[in-house]
Amino acid sequence: MKGILKLAYKLLINDRAKFTALLVGITFAVLLMVMMTSIFAGVLNRSSSTVINIGAKLWVMDPAVQTVANTIGMPDYVLDAVRSMPGVKYAVPLFSGGALVKLEDGTYQAVSVIGLDDTTLYGRPVMEQGQISDIFAENSFIAVDDSEFAKLGNPHVGTTFELNDHRGVVVGVAKVSTSTLFGVPTLYTTYNRAIQYIPNPRYTISYILVQPKSAGDIPAIQREVNRLGYMALTREQFESRIAWFYVKQTGLGINLMLMTLISFIVGLSISGQTFYTFILENLEKFGALKAIGTRSRELVLMILFQATFTALTGYGLGVGFCTLITTLAKMRLPDYAARITYTNLGIALVMVIVIAAMSSYVGVRKVLRIEPFDIFRG
Amino acid sequence: MSEVAVKANDVSKWFGEGEARTDALKKVCLEARFGEMVYIVGPSGSGKTTLLSVISGILRPNSGDVYCVKTNLWQLQADALADFRLHRIGFVFQDYHLFPRLTTAENVAIPLILQKRNWDEAVEEGKKVLNIVGLKNRADLPPVKLSGGEQQRVAIARALVSQPQILIMDEPTASLDGDTGRAIVSFVKEQFLNPEHCILIVTHDSRIYEYATRIMQMEDGKLIGETERPR
Numbered sequence: 001m002k003g004i005l006k007l008a009y010k011l012l013i014n015d016r017a018k019f020t021a022l023l024v025g026i027t028f029a030v031l032l033m034v035m036m037t038s039i040f041a042g043v044l045n046r047s048s049s050t051v052i053n054i055g056a057k058l059w060v061m062d063p064a065v066q067t068v069a070n071t072i073g074m075p076d077y078v079l080d081a082v083r084s085m086p087g088v089k090y091a092v093p094l095f096s097g098g099a100l101v102k103l104e105d106g107t108y109q110a111v112s113v114i115g116l117d118d119t120t121l122y123g124r125p126v127m128e129q130g131q132i133s134d135i136f137a138e139n140s141f142i143a144v145d146d147s148e149f150a151k152l153g154n155p156h157v158g159t160t161f162e163l164n165d166h167r168g169v170v171v172g173v174a175k176v177s178t179s180t181l182f183g184v185p186t187l188y189t190t191y192n193r194a195i196q197y198i199p200n201p202r203y204t205i206s207y208i209l210v211q212p213k214s215a216g217d218i219p220a221i222q223r224e225v226n227r228l229g230y231m232a233l234t235r236e237q238f239e240s241r242i243a244w245f246y247v248k249q250t251g252l253g254i255n256l257m258l259m260t261l262i263s264f265i266v267g268l269s270i271s272g273q274t275f276y277t278f279i280l281e282n283l284e285k286f287g288a289l290k291a292i293g294t295r296s297r298e299l300v301l302m303i304l305f306q307a308t309f310t311a312l313t314g315y316g317l318g319v320g321f322c323t324l325i326t327t328l329a330k331m332r333l334p335d336y337a338a339r340i341t342y343t344n345l346g347i348a349l350v351m352v353i354v355i356a357a358m359s360s361y362v363g364v365r366k367v368l369r370i371e372p373f374d375i376f377r378g
Numbered sequence: 379m380s381e382v383a384v385k386a387n388d389v390s391k392w393f394g395e396g397e398a399r400t401d402a403l404k405k406v407c408l409e410a411r412f413g414e415m416v417y418i419v420g421p422s423g424s425g426k427t428t429l430l431s432v433i434s435g436i437l438r439p440n441s442g443d444v445y446c447v448k449t450n451l452w453q454l455q456a457d458a459l460a461d462f463r464l465h466r467i468g469f470v471f472q473d474y475h476l477f478p479r480l481t482t483a484e485n486v487a488i489p490l491i492l493q494k495r496n497w498d499e500a501v502e503e504g505k506k507v508l509n510i511v512g513l514k515n516r517a518d519l520p521p522v523k524l525s526g527g528e529q530q531r532v533a534i535a536r537a538l539v540s541q542p543q544i545l546i547m548d549e550p551t552a553s554l555d556g557d558t559g560r561a562i563v564s565f566v567k568e569q570f571l572n573p574e575h576c577i578l579i580v581t582h583d584s585r586i587y588e589y590a591t592r593i594m595q596m597e598d599g600k601l602i603g604e605t606e607r608p609r
Contacts, residue, residue, distance in 0.1 A: 003491040003500065007480075014479035288475035291436055293464025294492055295457050373428075373437040375471055 004294075008302035009309065011282065018281075021274045022310045023317065026355065029267020030318025030348050031325075033260050037344040038326065040256040042337030046181035047246050048239040050096060050114065053176040054123035056209035058218060059238050060091070063231040066245040069112075069182065071096050073203030078230055082208050085224045087217025092117035095194040096206040098184070102162040103153050111152070112186045113163075115194025122209055125188060130157045130172025135190055140171040144186040146179040147334035166197045183335065264351050271314070272359040275307060279363035283370055291372030303363045311356035315349060382445070383544055383576035384410040384433050389442030391428055391599075402428040403439065404599040412543070415567055415577040415589060420596035426580040427548060429596065433578070434467055434546045435459050447543055464492055468537030472549040474529050476521040482532050483508060483517040489540040507535040510569065527558040534566060545570055547579045556585050563589045 013019050045052070050068040051059065060082055062072035082091045095115030100108050116123055116135070124132050128145055135142055141163075143155045153159070159170040168187075180186060189197075195204040210232065212218050218234060225232035233241060247253030279286075286299055322340065329336040391403040402425045410416045418426045431437035433444050435451045444451045447466055454462060463469075468489075476485045486504035491497060505517045511531040513524075521529050530550065537545055545566070551559030563579075563586045571577055571591075579590070587593060587607075594604045 003494060003497050006497050007488070007491055010484070011477060011479055284473075285475055285477055288469075288471060289488070289492070290460075291463070291469055291471075292489055292492065293460045293462075293467075295460045298492075371437070373431045375475060 004298050004302060005305050008305045011285075011302075012278075012306045012309065015278065018274055018278045019310070022271050022278070023314050025270030025274060026267055026311055026314025026352060027317040027321065028270070029263050029355065030315050030352055031321050032263030032266070033348045033351055034319055034322040034340065034344055035325070035338065036256050036260040036263060037347055038322065038338040038340045040253070041341045041344055042339035043181060043252065044239075044243045044246060045178055045339050046337050048242045049176070049178040049180045050112075051235055051238050051242070052178045053125065054094065054114070054209065056094075056123060056207075056211070056235065057215075058210035058212055058221060058232055058234055060208035060210060060225050060230055060232045061206075063229070065231070066249070067242050068096060069098075071206035073201050074205045074208065074230065075203045076205065078228060079205060079208050081228055082210060082221075082225065085221055087213050087221050089211045089213045090120070090122075091208050091210045092120050092122045093191055093205040094123060094207040094209050095191050095198075095204060097194065097198050097200070099163055099198050101152075101168065101187075104160060105153065109151055110184045111163075112180060112182075112184050113194050113198060114186060114188050115191040116188060117209075118190045118192050121190075122211075125174035125176050128173045128175050132172065134171035135188065137169075137171055139167045139169045140189065140193075141168045142172040142174050142188040143170050144188065145173050145175050146186065148179065148183060148185040149173075150334075151183075152185045163197050164199065168197075179335075179337075181337070260347075260351075264355070267352075268355045268358060271310070271355055272362065275310070275359040276362050276366075278306075279303065279366055283366060284375060286367045287370040287372055287375040290370065291375055296368055299367050300364050303360050303367060307356040307360035307363070311352045315352045318352075319345060319348070380412045380414075380573050382409055383412045383414070383447060384408065384578065385445040386429070386433050387443045387445075389429070389432055389439045389444060391425075391432055391437065391439045401599050403432065405442070406599070406601055408433065408594065408601060410576050410578060410592075412576050413571065413573040414591045415571050415579065417587065417590040417593045418578065418580045418596060419582065419584075419587075419593055422582075424596040425599040426596050428599075430546060430548060430578065430580050434469070434544075435463050464489060465540065466543050468540065468542035468545045470530075470533045470537045470545070470547040470550055472552050474521070474533040476529060476532055476536075478520055478522050480520070481518050482513065482521055482524065485521060485532055486535045486539050488536060493540060504535070504539055507539045508532070510538075511535045511565070526553050527562065530554060530558075530562050531565075534562070538570060543575055545575065545577045547577065547581075549581055549583075550579060551581065551583045551586055559583060559586055560589075 064072055079093055082088060097113050099111055099113050101111050102108055134140055143152055155170045157170060161168045212221055222232040326338045386406055386408040388405045389403055390405055392399050392401045394400055406429060420426050432439045438452055483501050483504040486507055487500035490500035490503055508514055508517050511534060513528060513531055516524055521532055567589050590607050592604055592606055595602050
């Protein structure tokens, strides 16, 4: 069997022009597919940045909330009710809203403000500069050093700004794992300062962050919250809800999916046609092999091996190029959102396998149909 | 008298059905023995290549039996038939059908590779046979770099490398000039023909008749006569 595969390998790679054309086709298709899906993954990841960065296990919200950005305030009694539910270890309020800050140079900049529970600072970020306890000082805010940080004029401890005619002071700089989607910098402060500084509707609790006593308590808490007319989602459920919103409601998902599909079709067309030509050119040789005594399944194995080898090599090259481009882009463009995940790689791999299968199917049919007698007839 | 190598009993083969039916072989009986170099000759369309295909296990006849080295070929399952061809029969095709992307030695080694021999060993064996056919120095070249006569020798080396009992050659001199054609057939006869081997050749080329031990004439799907020649 090894000899047959080596024969198939040599027949494939020694035909350099065809092999290169096949590789270029598949590499290009994989590059496009992984780029598209990784941009999509990056956008979805950023759309859930607050959820990821805060890191609470369970989020209570109004059932109409679709994304982190579109919050609907909840009355205080919901917080009390949640705190009294069996299975809840603790529950704290979170404010999430937007504001305009006036920087020291007089320019205005839209920001996202996260108000952490004054008592626990639950969901606080990791500090790069300053102490988290300084957040309790007068007018204090913590700036987040993400891809939008420069829009605040690269602030440092002591930098001042105005927010809704209130003085604000940067008392620390923090880092988070995920930048935001909408291109605005993030400021952390306490919940009470946030609702004091930012004009608000009647109800001010954007989310209630819940720590259950155990993971097994989560379904019961969700049912209890539902009875109150609100919704409790785990972090993963909330991320899925946000992702689903962007996929379904914004057209983003459809557009990127179409681009991925087009990449797939381009790859299939190039590699399918080239592979078919390769088989056609070697058809008589396959017929001769059949006459000499090669079994049909050995010929099928040769073709499948050739298709698989080409597909996997093209896949590796495509993923490599994509990683290179993404890395270079991130070095130059901090806002670049692409994110290569195992799911992206898995999707591209499945599509490449489909390309290989469809390309080899045509070749296999041709080779199985050729009669050695045709070789004798010339 | 030596043993029968190939025997065909009342073999018929037709293509198409109804009015479109063409009878390529009409109850053909043939016997070739070990130690013989049998030519099947006749005009185009007489059924020579069809007969060769049927008796070498490549084309299933509509009726009749074919015995090849005492094996009823068409009773064998597809895999067994392929194995039989691989181990017992060597083929030299009219257009050689060498792989242009492999070296000459690798081309020769193909039957051994198909027999699941180690690649390097098979190529070494191929080189030895190339040496026999006088192409030792061409072993690492692709076949496209060789002349027509040399390519024919490579095809012969490939057919002989697995030491088959029966050698089937289809128009072996069709693409060669007279001298080269004669040299090739003479060489095959010298190297291969012995009491353990049988050679069957389909040809139009009367210039090589002198090497045959027996010549069978075909016309309209029938064997119409045969000529015994001195060995």
